[in-house]
Amino acid sequence: MAGSGSDSEATAEALESQYFTNNPPPSSLHSHLALTQAFIERHTGQGRRIALVTSGGTTVPLENQTVRYLDNFSAGTRGATSAEYFLEAGYAVIFLHRQFSLLPYSRHYSHNTSSFLDYMKEDQDGRVVVQEQHQPEMVRVLREYTHVKKQNLLLILSFVTITEYLWELREVAKLMRPVGAKGVFYLAAAVSDFFVPKDRMVEHKIQSSEEFQANGDNSNSRPPAARTEGKSLIIDLEPVPKFLKQLVDGWAPNSMIVSFKLETDPSMLVRKAQYALEKYQHHLVIGNLLSTRKWEVVFVSAMDGEKWIRVPPSRRTKSMSGIEALVGRAGGADGDGSESKHSDGQAMQGEPAVEIESLIIPEIAAMHSRLIRRACEKKGPF
Ligand code: 9Z3
Numbered sequence: 207m208a209g210s211g212s213d214s215e216a217t218a219e220a221l222e223s224q225y226f227t228n229n230p231p232p233s234s235l236h237s238h239l240a241l242t243q244a245f246i247e248r249h250t251g252q253g254r255r256i257a258l259v260t261s262g263g264t265t266v267p268l269e270n271q272t273v274r275y276l277d278n279f280s281a282g283t284r285g286a287t288s289a290e291y292f293l294e295a296g297y298a299v300i301f302l303h304r305q306f307s308l309l310p311y312s313r314h315y316s317h318n319t320s321s322f323l324d325y326m327k328e329d330q331d332g333r334v335v336v337q338e339q340h341q342p343e344m345v346r347v348l349r350e351y352t353h354v355k356k357q358n359l360l361l362i363l364s365f366v367t368i369t370e371y372l373w374e375l376r377e378v379a380k381l382m383r384p385v386g387a388k389g390v391f392y393l394a395a396a397v398s399d400f401f402v403p404k405d406r407m408v409e410h411k412i413q414s415s416e417e418f419q420a421n422g423d424n425s426n427s428r429p430p431a432a433r434t435e436g437k438s439l440i441i442d443l444e445p446v447p448k449f450l451k452q453l454v455d456g457w458a459p460n461s462m463i464v465s466f467k468l469e470t471d472p473s474m475l476v477r478k479a480q481y482a483l484e485k486y487q488h489h490l491v492i493g494n495l496l497s498t499r500k501w502e503v504v505f506v507s508a509m510d511g512e513k514w515i516r517v518p519p520s521r522r523t524k525s526m527s528g529i530e531a532l533v534g535r536a537g538g539a540d541g542d543g544s545e546s547k548h549s550d551g552q553a554m555q556g557e558p559a560v561e562i563e564s565l566i567i568p569e570i571a572a573m574h575s576r577l578i579r580r581a582c583e584k585k586g587p588f
Contacts, residue, residue: 261285262304282307291567389461400443
């Protein structure tokens, strides 16, 4: 039988306190929070909307002095690209990303199959300059980047592990409270569902050779979650508590919350997105499939029901640039070169000519405007 509302709230609170007591914060948390506090004060003072964009994958360390860890595929393309479009839409952006994953603006020239040096040449005076064919695009990106930097519109924070991510998210969310309805959480990071709790983590590198195995070096009565048994590596992970409910109800109760649902099986996508929306009662779930995520996503919300956002058929393939042709494919770091089918049956390959985030973010900004209006109407005139 399901427990009453307050029972499940108490359980959620107990799980939260247990998780954050047992898994200590990252050493950079305090300095990150000081920067965040100043950033939020500056932009709320100017009446600006603020988006917290999370991006990239979280790691699951297997050892305390970490040599080995589990990771996922995310390069942070969705997050870094979306951050640019939020900035274009007038938001200030806190970009909480996996260290060394893609960053707004520099993403155009990093993690690529080509080196940034391929964009350069030496001129007659022995100076390094950008090649002619890359000038227009690089000037455009540089101008946007310089404007954002001058106006202090982008705060970049990083995490590596799942625990660092959760600490940063919780504490930054609490600082976002004064932003209220003008805040939006855009949770595009690929968050691990399983982890090794601190009290079940071995201190030192797991030894493969049986002569050197020492799996009893933690004080817990349960065996370490990652250990060798004979010649095999056993990894017995525990579930990461789901904190979306706490984010919605407790950490950031007045902001717009957008979560992503990633699936590989098309028949599950909409159902799973609807399930998440009902369970966490937030504003929007964006469903995407691993293979088609750059061409189509589905918005599931109480406001608008189910709505697909798609790159138009004429813009589904990008022609290869000179450099891409040289290295043999169009696209960035994470295209696997395989062909996928769009849900309307058309094939998709390489990279689309239009970034789907350029369609996603204006939709979100419009929904956000509706939510802000509603919040104002509720409050009434002063
Ligand atoms: C996403 O679904 C993102 O769109 C991607 C972006 C990770 C697919 P890339 O970085 O990929 O551009 O290569 N993010 C959320 C995935 C996630 O962990 N969601 C959780 C879940 O599905 C809930 S918040 O349970």
